[in-house]
Amino acid sequence: MNVFSDHTRTSPVRTLVVDDAPLMRKVIQEILAKNRDIEVVGTAVHGQDCLDKIPQLKPEVVTLDIDMPVMNGITAVKNIMVRHQIPIVIISSLVQDGYFAFEALRLGVMDFLPKPSKVVNTDWASEEELVRMRVRAAAGMQVHRMRRVRRHKKSPVITDHRQTAPSSIVAMGTTLAGPNTIMHIVTQLNPEFSGAVVALQEIHPRILVPFCSYFNEISPLEVVPVTDSVPLCQGRVYLGSTFLGLRIGTSIENPDELMVYVPPNPEFPIDQLFESAAFQYKHGACAVLLTGVGVDGTEGMRAIKEQGGLTIAQDHECCVYPNLVENALQHNVVDALMTNKGIAGRLESWLQDKF
The missing domain is CATH 3.40.50.2300 (Response regulator)
Structure with missing residues (x-):
């Protein structure tokens, strides 16, 4: 927070x-x-x-x-x-x-x-x-x-690969006024998106689960609220709160299975998420830093960049709060600066280049 x-x-x-x-x-x-x-x-x-x-x-x-x-x-x-x-x-x-x-x-x-x-x-x-x-x-x-998110007609969910672990991960981070931006990006993704998205946004924990139930009505991908620990599967959006934080790690029961979980003491939750994505996915990780207040996310983007992954930031001229992005730009950890629409398209092409 x-x-x-x-x-x-x-x-x-x-x-x-x-x-x-x-x-x-x-x-x-x-x-x-x-x-x-x-x-x-x-x-x-x-x-x-x-x-x-x-x-x-x-x-x-x-x-x-x-x-x-x-x-x-x-x-x-x-x-x-x-x-x-x-x-x-x-x-x-x-x-x-x-x-x-x-x-x-x-x-x-x-x-x-x-x-x-x-x-x-x-x-x-x-x-x-x-x-x-x-x-x-x-x-x-x-x-x-700020732009309202249009209510897109949701396409039928494709289920043939939904239990497959993703080979690439997109980690998104935003703080104040960020849920609107995440909705803009996610609703523009292809229903056959072959990676997984793990996103942190500043939303009160009591709102997270009921919010996701309605987000699912317009998202082309299944939106999963994370308040505990869940396995990572391809073609899903895992959504957490910066109040709680999110990390990617291996399952205690099965070391070969990757999980998204809520860590203790998330002092810099976006950095923690990005750093865990870099550690687990190396060059198969992409960090997306969006609107927000503070300095969180910069060190996590650096970790992904050092592993050969992709780092994207929302164009600070489009951010309702530009602080997060401006800090990352000052530290030269951003590969691409893009609008919301541009980010969705870049993620699709990035995944295609991986295969």
Whole structure:
């Protein structure tokens, strides 16, 4: 999980809190008030109220509930992104139904967080701090670069090679606002993609599994959420959270079988993933570094490059947060700088060159 800090700001982040429940509006305001770099400039009771108040209050960030009368959060997201292009942090209790998390992230919100709850999570301080961090980070988001993911009609899944271990691996890493970018790339892959994709994105662990269930509806490849340990198979996308991390390693029961698993203490989760891919696959590994805040991923790309693998970065002019990519470029570990569409095509041609 990356900590965002913008030392160039001289004024607090103007924030509009939107929730139909008076108690929750009060709770979120109190949480945000603990950071002097955040100013709650107003509240709204539903999506239409939010849209009416934006021109007057001029917020830089909107926190938004989903389940509201008059205009729900998803409809509000569509309107805000088109009419105002203001960063949105969803704070919702609807975490078990993956549709809402998937739709919000598909449309381009900065993040989807569960509502802080002392009942659900005993670490209340961490939940509070996460909300504040997301609002602060949202203020630095290049929203005009965000594009909603189209709902592609999914092709029939080809199953003849789905239990085969991949001979090549694509390791992807992204942090803030990254799920949207991963969706863009994965939905453009061929259903007969012969490698496997292992991707880390910044998504709350409680959202990961239900989110993947809806991602599967538009992905040409099967999307597998990783919260424990699963075997690597060809033609699948293994998706994990940077809160937990992912690594590639051998099975304890069968040393010849490669697994994707959640490691302990993922301090630099993208580096850990890339380095494990380099170790296990050598020149058969490809690292793809996407939008995000921080410096994670650079050393992992170096490891893959040194093994003769391919390193690709999303064009920093397309990133809603360019920090990860710019750091990798400064350290000369990027072989190719590409748009989302270009990345999907390059991965296909790279795999073909391997055979």
